[in-house]
Amino acid sequence: MFMREKARRSLMLPVLLFLCLAPFAHAQTDPLPSWNNTGPKQAIMNFVQSVTRQGSHDFVPAVQRIAAFDNDGTLWVEQPMYVQLAFVIDRVHQLAPKHPAWKTTQPFKGVLEGDAKAVAATGEKGLMQLMAATHTGMTVDAFQKTLSGWLATAQHPRFKRPYTQCVYQPMLELLAYLRAHGFKTYIVSGGGVEFMRPWTEQVYGIPPEQVVGSSVKTKFEIVNGKPQLMRLPDIDFIDDKEGKPVGINQYIGRRPIAAFGNSDGDQQMLEWTTAGPGPHFALLVHHTDAAREYAYDRQSSMGRLDKALDEAHAKGWIVVDMKNDWKTIFPPQH
Amino acid sequence: MFMREKARRSLMLPVLLFLCLAPFAHAQTDPLPSWNNTGPKQAIMNFVQSVTRQGSHDFVPAVQRIAAFDNDGTLWVEQPMYVQLAFVIDRVHQLAPKHPAWKTTQPFKGVLEGDAKAVAATGEKGLMQLMAATHTGMTVDAFQKTLSGWLATAQHPRFKRPYTQCVYQPMLELLAYLRAHGFKTYIVSGGGVEFMRPWTEQVYGIPPEQVVGSSVKTKFEIVNGKPQLMRLPDIDFIDDKEGKPVGINQYIGRRPIAAFGNSDGDQQMLEWTTAGPGPHFALLVHHTDAAREYAYDRQSSMGRLDKALDEAHAKGWIVVDMKNDWKTIFPPQH
Numbered sequence: 001m002f003m004r005e006k007a008r009r010s011l012m013l014p015v016l017l018f019l020c021l022a023p024f025a026h027a028q029t030d031p032l033p034s035w036n037n038t039g040p041k042q043a044i045m046n047f048v049q050s051v052t053r054q055g056s057h058d059f060v061p062a063v064q065r066i067a068a069f070d071n072d073g074t075l076w077v078e079q080p081m082y083v084q085l086a087f088v089i090d091r092v093h094q095l096a097p098k099h100p101a102w103k104t105t106q107p108f109k110g111v112l113e114g115d116a117k118a119v120a121a122t123g124e125k126g127l128m129q130l131m132a133a134t135h136t137g138m139t140v141d142a143f144q145k146t147l148s149g150w151l152a153t154a155q156h157p158r159f160k161r162p163y164t165q166c167v168y169q170p171m172l173e174l175l176a177y178l179r180a181h182g183f184k185t186y187i188v189s190g191g192g193v194e195f196m197r198p199w200t201e202q203v204y205g206i207p208p209e210q211v212v213g214s215s216v217k218t219k220f221e222i223v224n225g226k227p228q229l230m231r232l233p234d235i236d237f238i239d240d241k242e243g244k245p246v247g248i249n250q251y252i253g254r255r256p257i258a259a260f261g262n263s264d265g266d267q268q269m270l271e272w273t274t275a276g277p278g279p280h281f282a283l284l285v286h287h288t289d290a291a292r293e294y295a296y297d298r299q300s301s302m303g304r305l306d307k308a309l310d311e312a313h314a315k316g317w318i319v320v321d322m323k324n325d326w327k328t329i330f331p332p333q334h
Numbered sequence: 335m336f337m338r339e340k341a342r343r344s345l346m347l348p349v350l351l352f353l354c355l356a357p358f359a360h361a362q363t364d365p366l367p368s369w370n371n372t373g374p375k376q377a378i379m380n381f382v383q384s385v386t387r388q389g390s391h392d393f394v395p396a397v398q399r400i401a402a403f404d405n406d407g408t409l410w411v412e413q414p415m416y417v418q419l420a421f422v423i424d425r426v427h428q429l430a431p432k433h434p435a436w437k438t439t440q441p442f443k444g445v446l447e448g449d450a451k452a453v454a455a456t457g458e459k460g461l462m463q464l465m466a467a468t469h470t471g472m473t474v475d476a477f478q479k480t481l482s483g484w485l486a487t488a489q490h491p492r493f494k495r496p497y498t499q500c501v502y503q504p505m506l507e508l509l510a511y512l513r514a515h516g517f518k519t520y521i522v523s524g525g526g527v528e529f530m531r532p533w534t535e536q537v538y539g540i541p542p543e544q545v546v547g548s549s550v551k552t553k554f555e556i557v558n559g560k561p562q563l564m565r566l567p568d569i570d571f572i573d574d575k576e577g578k579p580v581g582i583n584q585y586i587g588r589r590p591i592a593a594f595g596n597s598d599g600d601q602q603m604l605e606w607t608t609a610g611p612g613p614h615f616a617l618l619v620h621h622t623d624a625a626r627e628y629a630y631d632r633q634s635s636m637g638r639l640d641k642a643l644d645e646a647h648a649k650g651w652i653v654v655d656m657k658n659d660w661k662t663i664f665p666p667q668h
Contacts (some may be wrong), residue, residue, distance in 0.1 A: 208587030220576040242554040253542030
């Protein structure tokens with residue numbers, strides 16, 4: 001008996017040690033390994049610790065830990081053009097054989113000939129025609145299938161990898177870190193809500209019901225006894241600039257306590273978030289890394305960062321200097 | 335040593351027994367005690383067991399377990415009038431001193447004089463005027479405060495309890511039962527989304543971000559340096575009938591696998607839910623209990639149940655006979 005008891009004790013000791021030390025070991029694992037130990041990382045971790053520590057003056061109950069992320073330029077690459085625009089161009093090419101008139105009609109002619117100036121000259125009306133032709137007139141299910149097929153084969157022109165792998169590794173870590181601390185992570189993007197929902201769960205761990213975006217109107221109808229939702233060529237909602245707080249209120253119904261963006265399109269979302277009564281956090285990704293990604297801000301036509309950068313400096317919002325604050329940009333390719 | 339070992343064993347036996355038997359004890363606790371052991375209860379439990387049992391042919395991963403509940407007449411009382419309409423009437427009375435013209439102008443005159451016919455004669459335009467006067471022209475925050483204040487004092491005229499206690503105990507148990515089995519429970523109601531969000535978490539355990547409803551447009555603006563969201567007198571979305579599948583797609587972006595309603599306003603939501611490719615469940619609450627609640631269906635102006643009842647019979651949707659299937663109607667008053 002004595003020997004068995006001793007044997008048991010000798011087994012139990014390491015187990016007990018492990019149980020006692022595990023929390024410390026866990027705490028020492030860096031949750032944000034792709035972030036350099038510069039200001040933004042420290043600010044993020046300080047904020048998360050302060051709102052999650054029981055008894056802390058800044059403690060926020062888990063149900064109120066809403067974090068809102070812009071998508072284009074904040075979670076994935078938006079240069080040389082928004083991914084949704086690349087989809088539009090590819091779809092116009094794919095659909096052109098069925099629409100012979102497009103060869104001679106703007107804005108389609110311009111898209112087919114790669115004449116960006118001619119397309120731009122058609123203005124908002126032309127953009128709406130392109131959206132209608134590529135995003136509407138089919139069921140919600142059919143659009144999702146088309147989109148998923150395109151994403152499976154399309155590649156970023158510079159990085160030669162699928163767009164869904166042109167996502168920022170430091171932001172993936174940040175999303176996971178926040179969720180591990182009870183945050184509910186949302187996308188709040190100017191991009192089309194149904195352009196994102198089919199893949200955000202797999203890529204970001206953000207389920208479709210936590211994606212807020214721009215939308216077209218849809219119509220419920222029964223065709224051959226089968227209910228379906230048709231996508232109509234009418235804009236329902238633009239989730240950009242002043243639209244972002246509106247979209248947040250409409251979809252989420254709570255004010256986020258943390259918001260992450262990268263452009264003037266995110267300015268109002270950050271203003272709305274930081275005007276809340278409790279603790280809050282606002283961060284802008286500043287694209288400063290032409291070597292590893294892109295460098296752009298005040299003059300860019302996609303993802304312009306100008307007024308929001310001034311406001312960030314004035315109000316002490318955290319600004320990530322991509323070149324200096326991020327160790328790596330993209331996840332390992334798979 | 336022997337004695338210590340024996341003592342340890344004698345301690346361990348009950349512990350082991352408890353661990354082995356706990357699941358059975360748990361299984362024997364009735365999760366739906368306010369439901370009689372009639373068809374609907376059995377159908378609910380069979381469905382939940384089939385979609386949650388690992389290895390079952392009908393197994394549905396937790397992330398896809400979306401359950402959508404109508405509110406008026408499904409989760410709380412909608413007779414003698416929708417609660418939101420009672421709010422409108424009370425607010426018109428409260429605001430009348432500031433609007434002397436209302437005494438002589440329809441539909442306000444009708445409301446102030448309790449002349450339902452005169453109000454009805456003003457039609458949809460009149461209803462919109464009442465909505466605008468009582469629901470818009472203030473910030474989202476201000477509306478929530480007004481609403482919460484009203485709910486704290488207003489009482490149901492027959493049951494003499496706050497409206498938020500005129501909720502159906504069997505449905506509260508059903509919500510909890512579904513959530514305990516990994517379901518995400520949503521409200522999908524024709525009622526105003528901001529009329530529900532301030533209290534659904536406390537009353538139903540449904541957080542604001544899981545409430546889909548009708549809405550007015552809102553506008554982001556900065557007043558005296560402070561960002562605010564103003565409620566505008568324009569309808570944004572009507573989440574009723576054909577609007578319910580549209581709202582589900584817009585807000586949730588996934589098709590529910592279970593839907594619960596009580597009126598023709600829910601018909602399309604149940605059609606959309608049951609047209610999904612996997613297992614699905616549809617249930618209508620039929621108000622058959624004039625003694626304990628109300629009895630109404632095909633002729634009612636509020637919560638009419640006519641076409642949806644025919645479709646339920648034709649398609650085998652579960653129909654709850656409130657009088658016979660529910661043991662109790664309301665939770666104990668507190």
